Amino acid sequence: MGEPQIQAGELTLTIPEGWHQTSATGAVVVLTGPEAESGAYRANAVVTSFPYQGSIAKFSTMMMANMTQLLDSAFIISVERTEDSGRVIEYTHLLGGRSVHCRDRILLAPQKAYVVTASCSSAELGAMDGLLEHAVNSVELTAGSQQ
Numbered sequence: 804m805g806e807p808q809i810q811a812g813e814l815t816l817t818i819p820e821g822w823h824q825t826s827a828t829g830a831v832v833v834l835t836g837p838e839a840e841s842g843a844y845r846a847n848a849v850v851t852s853f854p855y856q857g858s859i860a861k862f863s864t865m866m867m868a869n870m871t872q873l874l875d876s877a878f879i880i881s882v883e884r885t886e887d888s889g890r891v892i893e894y895t896h897l898l899g900g901r902s903v904h905c906r907d908r909i910l911l912a913p914q915k916a917y918v919v920t921a922s923c924s925s926a927e928l929g930a931m932d933g934l935l936e937h938a939v940n941s942v943e944l945t946a947g948s949q950q
Contacts, residue, residue: 810945813912814850816919817941819934822848836923836934844901846923846931848938855916862916863890863909870894891939895925904928908939917942 806817809824811832818824818834827833829851836846855862863882870877874896881893885908892907902925910917921938923931 811850812852813915813945814910814917815943815945816850817937819937819941822934822938831917834938836931839924844898844903844922844924844927846921846927846934848919848921848935850942851918851920853916853918854914855911856914859888859890859909859911862911863892866892866907866909866918870896887944902926904935906935906939908942910942910944912944917944 806820808815808817809832814831816832819836821837822834825833825835827849830849831852832850834848839845867879867882870879870892875898877894877896879892879894883891885891887910889911890909892909893905894907895902895904897903903922904925905920905922908919910919919939919942921935923935
């Protein structure tokens with residue numbers, strides 16, 4: 804049997820083994836990774852949506868501009884196109900003095916943009932990289948909702 808899937812509006816996503824669904828204000832879906840050491844940053848994946856009518860290039864540019872303005876010591880590592888005409892932006896930033904590694908996947912639907920942010924402590928990236936990759940790549944727009 805495969806990993807459990809969640810249907811959230813126009814999205815379907817897979818919950819990685821050992822992760823759990825929870826909720827947060829403003830998020831479409833929140834998944835949390837295995838329990839972290841006391842005080843450590845817990846790996847997670849958060850799906851947010853925004854009303855949007857425009858190109859993926861403009862939205863990803865806006866996202867990167869916001870990152871550099873709103874996050875402490877944001878450093879953009881890479882921006883890649885995805886097979887579904889989306890983007891993946893990989894970056895780090897500081898949170899409470901600790902380095903956090905993030906991977907954002909942007910998907911466009913009619914009248915809306917979805918952002919899947921998977922993150923972990925930068926110190927844990929070696930152990931968590933495959934799970935972050937899985938978390939962002941398991942999200943799919945349902946048939947008929949692709950732009």
